Amino acid sequence: AQKITQTQPGMFVQEKEAVTLDCTYDTSDPSYGLFWYKQPSSGEMIFLIYQGSYDQQNATEGRYSLNFQKARKSANLVISASQLGDSAMYFCAGRGSTLGRLYFGRGTQLTVWP
Amino acid sequence: GAVVSQHPSRVICKSGTSVKIECRSLDFQATTMFWYRQFPKKSLMLMATSNEGSKATYEQGVEKDKFLINHASLTLSTLTVTSAHPEDSSFYICSARENLGQGRTEAFFGQGTRLTVV
Numbered sequence: 366a367q368k369i370t371q372t373q374p375g376m377f378v379q380e381k382e383a384v385t386l387d388c389t390y391d392t393s394d395p396s397y398g399l400f401w402y403k404q405p406s407s408g409e410m411i412f413l414i415y416q417g418s419y420d421q422q423n424a425t426e427g428r429y430s431l432n433f434q435k436a437r438k439s440a441n442l443v444i445s446a447s448q449l450g451d452s453a454m455y456f457c458a459g460r461g462s463t464l465g466r467l468y469f470g471r472g473t474q475l476t477v478w479p
Numbered sequence: 480g481a482v483v484s485q486h487p488s489r490v491i492c493k494s495g496t497s498v499k500i501e502c503r504s505l506d507f508q509a510t511t512m513f514w515y516r517q518f519p520k521k522s523l524m525l526m527a528t529s530n531e532g533s534k535a536t537y538e539q540g541v542e543k544d545k546f547l548i549n550h551a552s553l554t555l556s557t558l559t560v561t562s563a564h565p566e567d568s569s570f571y572i573c574s575a576r577e578n579l580g581q582g583r584t585e586a587f588f589g590q591g592t593r594l595t596v597v
Contacts, residue, residue, distance in 0.1 A: 402588075408570055410523075410588035456522065460586070465576045466513055467586060469522045 367392040367459040371470035378447045378477055385432070386442040386473045388457030397461050399440040401431065404454040404472070413455075416440055447477045481507045483575045485589025492563055492596055500558045500592045502573035508553035509575035513586070514546075517570040526571075529556040563596040570594075 368391040378384035390399060401413040416424045416431045424431040432441040444451060454474050458467040482505040492498050502512055510531045515523040527548050528536045535548035545567075547559040556575075560567050572591040579585055 400586075408517075408572070408591040408593065410572060410574075410591075412587070415585075454520075465511060465586060466525055466528060467523075467574070471522045474520075 367394070367397065367461055367468040369457050369459050369468050369470035371457055371473050373473045374471070375474045375476065378444075378475065380449060380477055380479050381446055383443060383445045384447055384475065386444070386455050386457075386475065388440045388442065388470060390438050390440060390457075390459045392459060392461055394461035397459055399431070399433070400458040400460065400467065401429070401440075401442045402456045402458060403451075404456060406453070410456070414442065444475075449477050449479065451475060452477045481505075481575075481577050481585070481587045483509075483573065483587045483589045485573055485592055487592060488590055489593045490595070492594070494564055494596055495562055498560045498563055498594060500560075500571055500573075500594075502556045502558070502575065502589050504554045504575040504577070504587075507575075507577045509556075509577060510553060511576040512550060512556040513574045513576070514548060514556075514558050515572045515574070517572060517591075519570075523572065526558075531556075560594065563594070565596045568594055568596045 370389045397418045399416045403411040414426045414429045416433045428445045430443045454472045456472045457470040484503045486501045512529040514526045517523050526541045529548045529550040531550045537543045550556040573589045574586045
């Protein structure tokens with residue numbers, strides 16, 4: 366099993382600034398993956414970025430990058446140049462080797478203000 | 480990414496009736512689908528893992544007779560909330576696992592279903 370911890374219930378950032386959303390994980394699986402999803406008020410889960418435990422480089426997808434620190438068991442999401450449309454709930458999730466199920470953190474509500 | 484379609488997006492039903500929610504993988508075959516439940520402003524809780532052609536695996540505390548799951552084909556899984564009660568009102572969301580080869584898999588989510596039982 367995995368445990369995903371997101372300690373920030375809410376974050377605020379001004380438009381065009383960068384913001385870091387924290388995520389730590391705890392797993393006994395030797396191979397695992399870490400995901401970030403965005404959930405706007407409509408409810409859909411939008412995949413943002415993925416980091417595999419054996420990936421040498423930190424994952425990047427456009428304005429999203431993942432600060433993966435294996436020794437600290439952290440996988441923080443960095444959003445650069447925030448936009449008003451980035452306001453949403455953000456979930457960190459982990460996946461081990463069993464069946465592909467995801468374990469979710471509690472989420473962080475991000476609010477971007479003008 | 481692959482597309483997973485969930486239907487309906489919203490449903491209101493009377494207490495005591497049953498509601499069926501469909502989850503379809505539109506452009507890939509999904510041997511495994513997952514059903515999650517989400518309470519307002521809370522995280523997603525896995526309810527069950529749906530395997531094509533076999534019985535679903537339910538998480539502890541989830542009533543299998545209450546939440547019937549059928550995964551009859553490689554592209555369709557259904558969740559039926561039987562004898563619904565107001566406390567079953569929630570957001571239900573499915574995800575389908577796609578095998579990408581070389582041991583890699585990916586999970587794609589449906590749009591979710593907001594169930595209100597009155």
